[in-house]
Amino acid sequence: MTKTITLAPVRKSLTVKAPQAKAFEVFTTGMSRWWPATHTTLKAPFKESIVEPREGGRWYHVGTDGSTSETGHVRVWDPPRRLVLVWRLNAKWEYEPDLDTEVEVRFVPDGAATKVELEHRYIERMGESGETARSAVDSPNGWSGILEEFRKLVDGV
Amino acid sequence: MAYQNAFAALSDPTRRAVFERLIDGSQPVGRIARGMPVSRPAVSQHLKVLKEAGLVTDRAEGTRRVYSIDPRGLGALRRYLDQFWENTLEAFAAEVEKDAAREEAKE
Numbered sequence: 001m002t003k004t005i006t007l008a009p010v011r012k013s014l015t016v017k018a019p020q021a022k023a024f025e026v027f028t029t030g031m032s033r034w035w036p037a038t039h040t041t042l043k044a045p046f047k048e049s050i051v052e053p054r055e056g057g058r059w060y061h062v063g064t065d066g067s068t069s070e071t072g073h074v075r076v077w078d079p080p081r082r083l084v085l086v087w088r089l090n091a092k093w094e095y096e097p098d099l100d101t102e103v104e105v106r107f108v109p110d111g112a113a114t115k116v117e118l119e120h121r122y123i124e125r126m127g128e129s130g131e132t133a134r135s136a137v138d139s140p141n142g143w144s145g146i147l148e149e150f151r152k153l154v155d156g157v
Numbered sequence: 158m159a160y161q162n163a164f165a166a167l168s169d170p171t172r173r174a175v176f177e178r179l180i181d182g183s184q185p186v187g188r189i190a191r192g193m194p195v196s197r198p199a200v201s202q203h204l205k206v207l208k209e210a211g212l213v214t215d216r217a218e219g220t221r222r223v224y225s226i227d228p229r230g231l232g233a234l235r236r237y238l239d240q241f242w243e244n245t246l247e248a249f250a251a252e253v254e255k256d257a258a259r260e261e262a263k264e
Contacts, residue, residue: 008235010235010238010239010242012239012242014246014247014250016249016250016253016254016257017254017257017258018254018257019254019257022253022256022257022260023253026252026253026256027249029251030224030253030256032251033252034245034248034249034252034253035245035248035249036244036245036248038224039241039245062230066231106238116246116249116250118242118246120242123235123238
C-alpha cells in the first residue's frame with residue numbers, strides 16, 4: 001500500500017453583505033479590485049488579475065507594462081454558486097505547469113447576504129517542486145519576502 | 158523560515174520516501190533503511206536534513222535512534238496559506254460590500 005503526505009486543506013468562510021450573484025461577480029470578473037498586488041507572478045507591478053468566465057478559462061495577471069503571467073485556470077464555472085480554480089503557483093510564487101492545487105469557492109445565499117466558503121486543497125503538492133522550491137529558501141522574492149509583506153498587512157502598516 | 162526548509166527538504170524524492178516511511182509511526186534508522194535503494198548512511202543523512210527542516214524528531218532508545226514525524230513542520234506551510242486567504246478574503250469582502258452598498262444607494 002502506498003502512502004503519501006497529505007495536508008488538511010485550508011478552509012475559510014465568511015459572510016458578505018451582498019447578494020449571491022454580486023459576490024460571485026466580484027470574486028471572478030472583479031478580482032483585480034481586491035487581489036493583493038503584492039502577490040503576483042509578474043515581474044512588473046501588478047495591475048489586474050483576470051479570470052476568464054468559462055470552464056477552461058485562463059487565470060492570469062497583467063502588469064502595468066502590459067506583460068502577463070499565468071496563475072492557473074478555471075476548472076469549474078458554475079455561476080453564481082460555485083467556482084473551482086486550479087492554482088499552479090509554487091513555493092516561490094512562480095507558475096509551474098505541472099503543479100495542480102485546487103481553490104474551490106462556494107457562494108451560499110444567507111438571507112440578503114452570502115456565505116462565501118473557500119477551500120484550498122492538495123497543498124502538499126507544492127512540496128514536490130524541485131529546483132524552484134530549493135532556490136526559494138534564499139530568494140528575497142521567496143517565502144521570506146512574502147511573509148514580510150504579510151506581517152505588514154497583519155500589523156496594518 | 159521553517160517551512161521554506163520543509164519545501165526544500167521534501168523536494169528530493171528519496172528524502173520524501175524516507176519521510177513517508179514514518180507516516181505509520183516511529184522507526185529506528187535500520188528499519189527505515191530496509192528496502193530503500195540507498196545505503197544506511199545515506200538514509201541517516203536524509204534524516205538529518207529532515208530534522209533540520211523541522212519535519213522529523215529523534216530520540217535515543219537504548220543504543221538506537223528512533224525517528225518520528227514532527228507535525229509542526231508541515232503545519233507551517235498550511236498556516237502560511239491560511240493566513241494568505243484570511244487577508245485576501247477580507248479584502249474581497251470589503252470590495253463586494255462597497256459594491257453592493259453603492260447599488261443599493263442608486264435604487
